[in-house]
Amino acid sequence: xxxxxxxxxxxxxxxxxxxxxxxxxxxxxxxxxxxxxxxxxxxxxxxxxxxxxxxxxxxxxxxxxxxxxxxxxxxxxxxxxxxxxxxxxxxxxx
Amino acid sequence: xxxxxxxxxxxxxxxxxxxxxxxxxxxxxxxxxxxxxxxxxxxxxxxxxxxxxxxxxxxxxxxxxxxxxxxxxxxxxxxxxxxxxxxxxxxxxxxxxxxxxxxxxxxxxxxxxxxxxxxxxxxxxxxxxxxxxxxxxxxxxxxxxxxxxxxxxxxxxxxxxxxxxxxxxxxxxxxxxxxxxxxxxxxxxxxxxxxxxxxxxxxxxxxxxxxxxxxxxxxxxxxxxxxx
Numbered sequence: 429x430x431x432x433x434x435x436x437x438x439x440x441x442x443x444x445x446x447x448x449x450x451x452x453x454x455x456x457x458x459x460x461x462x463x464x465x466x467x468x469x470x471x472x473x474x475x476x477x478x479x480x481x482x483x484x485x486x487x488x489x490x491x492x493x494x495x496x497x498x499x500x501x502x503x504x505x506x507x508x509x510x511x512x513x514x515x516x517x518x519x520x521x522x
Numbered sequence: 523x524x525x526x527x528x529x530x531x532x533x534x535x536x537x538x539x540x541x542x543x544x545x546x547x548x549x550x551x552x553x554x555x556x557x558x559x560x561x562x563x564x565x566x567x568x569x570x571x572x573x574x575x576x577x578x579x580x581x582x583x584x585x586x587x588x589x590x591x592x593x594x595x596x597x598x599x600x601x602x603x604x605x606x607x608x609x610x611x612x613x614x615x616x617x618x619x620x621x622x623x624x625x626x627x628x629x630x631x632x633x634x635x636x637x638x639x640x641x642x643x644x645x646x647x648x649x650x651x652x653x654x655x656x657x658x659x660x661x662x663x664x665x666x667x668x669x670x671x672x673x674x675x676x677x678x679x680x681x682x683x684x685x686x687x688x689x690x691x692x693x694x695x696x697x698x699x700x701x702x703x704x705x706x707x708x709x710x711x712x713x714x715x716x717x718x719x720x721x722x723x724x725x726x727x728x729x730x731x732x733x734x735x736x737x738x739x740x741x742x743x744x745x746x747x748x749x750x
Contacts, residue, residue, distance in 0.1 A: 433531075440529055440537065447541035452608045459607035463544045492604065513538065519531040 433519075436481050437512045441466055441474045446509050449484060449501040457497035475499060483508055548608070550745050553738030554598055560732025562591045563681070567674075567724035574717035612691050623684040630680065634673055641668040674719040675711040678704055678726045685730040696734040703729040 437443050444464045449455060461471050478484045483505030487498050501509070529537065569584040645651060645668070654664040682704035689697030704726040711719040 433534075438529065438534065443529070443534060443537055444541050447538045448545055451542055451545040453611050453613070454609045456607040459548070463541070463548065513535075516531050516535055520535065 433515050434508055434512050436477065436483065437508060439474075441470065442478055443512075445471070445474060445478060445499070446483065446501065446505065449499060450506065450509050454487075454498045454500040457499065460499060478505070545608070547745065550742040551738045552602075552742050553735045553740075555595060556731040556735030557739060558591055558594060558598075558735075560727050560730070560735050562587050563727035564724045564732060567720045567727060571717055571720035571724065574720065616688055616691060619684050619687050623680065626680050627677070630673075630676060634670060638668045638670065672712060672714075672716060672719060674716060674723055675708055678708040678711055678719070678723050681723070681726050681730050682708065685734075689734075694734065694738075696737050697730070700726075700730040700734055 437446060441464060444466075445460055448460055448463055457468075457471070457475070460466075460475075461468060464471065466474075475484065475486060479486050481504075482502055485500045485502055487500070489496055489498075566584045566588055569580065573579055573584075652666050652668055654666045656663075682701045685697050685704065686701035688694065689699075689701055707722040707726050711722045714722065
């Protein structure tokens with residue numbers, strides 16, 4: 429019996445965000461936007477969803493008088509991402 | 523990128539792989555730090571060798587250029603902090619390694635400057651003195667001050683350690699090779715005169731930092747060009 433894929437992660441943009449964040453300690457919102465080729469509005473909504481389920485932390489601060497948003501994956505997010513990848517591998521028998 | 527597109531399992535794995543690759547390609551060290559340190563340490567070491575080989579002395583201590591390089595380095599670190607959009611897991615650990623390296627170099631310089639005088643004082647207390655005695659009695663005995671033989675070998679050894687750690691953590695082969703060269707030259711320097719130790723130190727600085735710095739700079743410029 430295959431494990432059901434996490435619906436939060438099984439969407440293109442959210443998975444892209446999580447795949448970026450799993451590789452770094454933290455990343456600026458502008459970096460994620462650039463690497464995922466998404467719009468700011470769209471990305472904000474998906475980032476908010478990931479934050480609501482506790483997969484990422486979002487910090488807003490000022491840097492050189494400009495607002496700066498940084499995202500960081502949480503322990504819960506890492507666990508969810510690992511389970512998701514394991515489930516994918518089981519499906520694909522990698 | 524559409525927000526809610528449902529992916530097949532294969533597409534999901536492909537997306538994860540692509541994103542990992544994008545992060546990997548998104549950050550390259552500019553190479554300025556290694557270039558700067560490679561240059562100043564190589565110059566200072568080489569000039570020290572020339573001074574001993576050709577018996578002349580500059581009106582200032584050539585090693586002051588290494589101290590002088592701290593100012594542009596601080597500026598470069600601040601510039602990097604301003605422009606960096608991601609923090610990597612290994613950044614903090616590597617910064618700590620280089621900080622400990624700087625403290626170790628400072629400690630070695632301190633030891634070299636103060637230990638011989640302190641040793642002389644301690645020996646006086648015990649009523650001893652160091653004497654240079656020619657085995658064949660061709661010259662009269664001469665009282666000398668305590669010194670640290672082949673001390674620059676230790677600097678070469680210390681140059682290798684943060685370079686090796688950085689190379690291993692970042693999986694950057696030129697730095698690993700540079701560190702291996704420095705470790706080898708350290709062993710060689712244990713058997714050579716001090717003046718040649720300086721020459722070996724200059725080669726170590728080139729191998730550990732200058733050459734990897736040039737390669738990093740080239741990679742960074744290529745990446746910048748491809749992003750335009």
